[in-house]
Every structure is written in structure tokens, then in C-alpha cells.
Amino acid sequence: MATDSSPARPRTGPADTRVIVVGAGPVGLFLAGELRLGGADVVVLERLRTPTTESRASTLHARTVELFDCRGLLAALGDPSREPRGHFGGVPMDLTMPSPHSGQWKVPQTRTEELLQEWAGSLGADVRRGWEVRGLTQRDGHVDVVAETPDGPRRLRAAYLVACDGEDSTVRRLTGADFPGTPAGRELLRADIAGIDIPNRRFERLERGLAIAARMPGGTTRVMVHEFGTPAPERTGPPAFAEVVGAWRRVTGEDLGGGRPVWLNAFGDANQQLTQYRHGRVLFAGDAAHRQMPSGGQALNLGLQDAANLGWKLAAVVCGRASQGLLDTYHDERHEVGRRVLANIRAQALLLLGDRAVEPARTLLGELIAAGPARQHLAAMITGLDIRHPVGGGSHPLLGARLPLGTLPTPDGPVEVAALLRTGRGLLLVSESARAELRWLGKVWSDRVTPVAVLPDATGPLHDTEGRPYDARSPLHDADGLLVRPDGHVAWAGSDPWAATAAIRHWFGRPDPGL
Secondary structure (H helix, E strand, O other): OOOEOOOOOOOOOOOOEEEEEEOOOHHHHHHHHHHHHOOOOEEEEEOOOOOOOOOOOOEEEHHHHHHHHOOOOOHHHOOOEEEOEEEEOOEEEEOOOOOOOOOEEEOOHHHHHHHHHHHHHHOOOEEEEOOEEEEEEEEOOEEEEEEEEOOEEEEEEEEEEEEOOOOOOHHHHHHOOOOOEEOOOOEEEEEEEEOOOOOOEEEEEOOOEEEEEEEOOOOOEEEEEEEOOOOOOOOOOOOOHHHHHHHHHHHHOOOOOOOEEEEEEEEEOOEEEOOOOEEOOEEEOHHHOEEOOOHHHHHHHHHHHHHHHHHHHHHHHHOOOOOOHHHHHHHHHHHHHHHHHHHHHHHHHHHHHOOHHHHHHHHHHHHHHHHOHHHHHHHHHHHOOOOEOOOOOOOOOOOOEEOOOOEEEEOOEEEEHHHHOOOOOEEEEEEOOOOHHHHHHHHHOOOOEEEEEEOHHHHOOOEOOOOOEOOOOOOOOOOOEEEEOOOOEEEEEEOOHHHHHHHHHHHHOOOOOOO
């Protein structure tokens, strides 16, 4: 597909890089690291000259933390606070799930970005700040970008481009991508304020509106406020401090006017999703692909998980290990995940921002959560631990789902699953009793898949990194082998080496004839 959004004629010649990523937020930086781990050259273009100091999203959910563990990034996070409690539309609920990283981790977005930039940079990603994309052309097997830079207009060519440039995506506008959904009808005003002393409030619904307040490290207090029945206005920038002060006073009766605003922001309940995540050689991830209210941190986590799904696939394609068809699975898998997340966020927006008329529904939901099964269902959905991709090929309980983290018994001793995935390669877990042909596949595809022999007692419960069993099915249950993608999802499980061969060719391409 050719998209010409630049008046300048594209130059001829080889590509400057294999992939251009537009946007150096958490999603773009995580994607850059994943691409480098897969061997692909990548240039990240960011219009801001310096990293943002605004700490927007601060919640990492269990599945995202598992992905960070699989890339060796947890130690660098230090010891962030970890809370078992979360919410659905402001209704409190326990997020405890069968994962060694259960609960929600509180990490300022500034720290997440700093960590991911250090990681991507250490792998060789080229991050260029002060580069604002102004034009984009697709044709003849490449993408040309025109950007305004500190040194004037510049051109850059790549085989593919990925837009990670947020909910107001420039790339989305330049490509004219279809972005259906509903615009914001209601909004929350948000501010970080120094020098105030008010009670903490956790989703406190008062007569006139919703009020949230939490004291943060360093003495700053974050407040969020919504007045019931107030529509979302058209905004070209953040709200004025006086607007936040007025809304807070009307809802709570408290005066914030003596404080000093550190950061002001407003976000609405818009709910939109691209019809297609891939437009020829341009792909979309994060808020560029979907716009939603950032309820409970799901927006950030959804975007980071987009990057984990796309990175290894795009690297395999541009490095010649797989065909372009592999990229179609990115849209097929992540569009459905995004649709489901946006649906649950829309339901949360109704419960959170609706007036007193929604109280009966909130009460009923609280009762269902307390009953048990509903809590587990919602917690799995919010944390991302229930994601199961339609990979086909059988009925194994983990097929399409993420491989639970823990330790596996091997001839060389116990091995952590997360450690096995840190190279960004796939895994072929094979029991000692498996047919020789199944074990042979690990040698044939050894340049992109790591073979791991698993001892028979892997049929027992998995254990976390401290040796404690937790409630997850063993990956080799009723199977002689398990094929695991670099993003940790199980692509095949069974005993038939011919079925395994078909699966490994589909996800990892044909073997290197030199091996």
C-alpha cells in the first residue's frame, strides 16, 4: 500500500535503518529494545528534545512485570511499592493472581521511560530527540520520513515504520488511518500539587462528583476530580489551576488554592481503536493504535504488551528470518486484545463517572466481586494474565497463553523460565521421553530457538523463584514438547514432531541451511 503524505520527492538508495519508531515514550522505547534484541537496526524519532518530567501512568500490572522479568529489567527498578489491591470502575478488588509478580507495581512513568531508554540504548538503539515527523511516504518496499530537526529538515528511510506517538498520533493523521469510536463525553481533571494538606481519598463518590487524592513521595499530592454531569470541553492544552481548584471546591468543599501546581492534566473517556494496526509498511502500537481512559493503568500496560508482541515479529521479518505474513498475526492478536480492554474500560468509565444513578450497579458489582469467580475473571483481565492468542493446533491448557514463570527441572539443575527468555529467542521445551525427531528440531532451528531438556518431574506444580509452588498448570502437562515464542506465549504443545515442525516453521521461518 502506498501512502504519500509528503510533498517532497523520495530519494533513491538503500535504507538508513531497518525500522523507524516514532515516539520515545515507554511503548516506543520498549519496542526499540525488542527490535534490537531480535537483531534489527532501529532509529527512534522523538519530537521532545529532553525526556518528559511528567509522571502520568504509574501502574505496572503482573503481565507487564513478567515481560520485564523476561528481559532482565526488574533489578533496575529497585524495590517499588507493590499492592495487591486494585479496582474496577472504582469498586475495590483484590488483584492477586497465580504469578510470581502478582498485584500492581507502582513505578512513576518517568522511571519506566528512563529504564527502557537505558536498556534500548545499551542494545544499540539510536534515539534521536528533537526530530518531529512532518511527512511520510510509502512506496517501492520502503518508508521515507521527513522530519524537522535541530539542524533543519532531514530525511530518513527504513523498511518499516512503527507509530508509537500517542493518542494524537501524527503518523495516524498522515496515513489517514481509520480510527472509529466515541470521542470524550466526560473528563477527569488531574493535578500534582505541592504545599497542601488534605485527606487521602480513594475513588470517593460525593453528592456532586468524584474525588481522588493521594500523597506521593516528596510531599506532593495528586488529585483527580470529576463533576457529575459536566461534559468534556474541547482542549488544546492542560486545564488552568483555577479550574481544578474550582471543581475540587464544588465537589469536596476543600480549598486547594494555597498550593503550588507542579503538573496539570485532563483526560476524558474517549474510546477509539484503529480498524487496522498495519497499513502496508506502517504499523501502530500503544495509544497511537487505541485511545482509552487510563483506568487503573491499563492503557500503559496495553501499549507495552503491544510492543512485546510486535518487536520479535518485525525483527524476524526485516532480518529475513520470516515472511511478511508474520506481521499479520500482530494485528490479528493485538486488535482483539485491545478491543476487549477498551470494552472493559468503557464499562469502568460508566461506573466511575456516572452520577448517583449508577450506584445500584456499583453495589451489585461489589457483591459479585466478593463472591469469588467474578473477582478472578476481572483480575485476570485487568492484569493481562488471561490473554490467549488463537494459535490453533490442539487443546493443551496453555496453548496460546503465556508460559507461567517459575522454575523448570533440567539435567543441569533448576532453571528459571524468565532467564531462558532473556535472549529474545524462542524456546523448545522437550521432555527426556520425547521422540528423537522432536529433540532434533531444536538443533535445526538453533539459531533462533533455544532447546531445553526438561526432566519428568516437570509434570508437578511450577515453583516461583523462591521455590514456592503456585497455582499454575505445568507447561509439559500431557505433552512431550512445548514451543514458546519470544514474547512468552505458547505456540505449540504436543508429542507429534510433524505438527511441531509446522508450528516452528510458521512462527520462526525456515531453518538456516548452513546449520
